[in-house]
Amino acid sequence: MADASDDLSDLPAVFRDDVESVLIDAGQIERRLGELAAEIDRDYAGRELLLIGVLKGAVFAMADLARRITVPTAMDFMAVSSYGSSTSSSGVVRILKDLDTEIEGRHVLIVEDIVDSGLTLDYLLKNLRSRHPASIEIAALLTKPSRREVDLDARYVGFEVPDVFVVGYGLDYAERYRGLPSIVTLKPEVYGG
């Protein structure tokens, strides 16, 4: 589990006033993604991989993983919207942007920012499995195990986080904070309106 830090000095000034604490800093993310890419390289040696990034939260993890993976890799993206409040999902998922490519017979790795309830990925897995890939696995930068509502097996996981809302490195609150280089929590007044 990640330890929080009150040292905000590395954060861009424009975000600093809204941040409560840094859970995972940019260096930790970089190191962990390097480890995951090495694992992926070993597991997919001799095979071609299709990375499927879930927009928009996974864009940074997707870009940084793809730059480190050395097996031949193609990339595609999906966009989904899950109905629910701004900080939790309901499990009812709508595809806003589908894949450009066919996945039948291919080795698919879904790249996601965070597994929270697991409902979004559960839906995506079922949907993509029905297209008959040769294999399908999940890589998630973050997981909040205490929030899980479905049994979901993510093969590659960056970090476990506690049951708090986090932003940064692709994750947003009301479309803000995605560009933060670290994973942080926000001050309660940011949500207060």
Ligand code: IMP
């Ligand atoms: P799930 O369906 O509950 O697993 O939710 C997955 C999606 O909810 C993620 O892909 C995120 O977009 C969003 N989400 C869940 N927890 C957080 C969080 O702590 N910060 C930002 N977005 C989150």
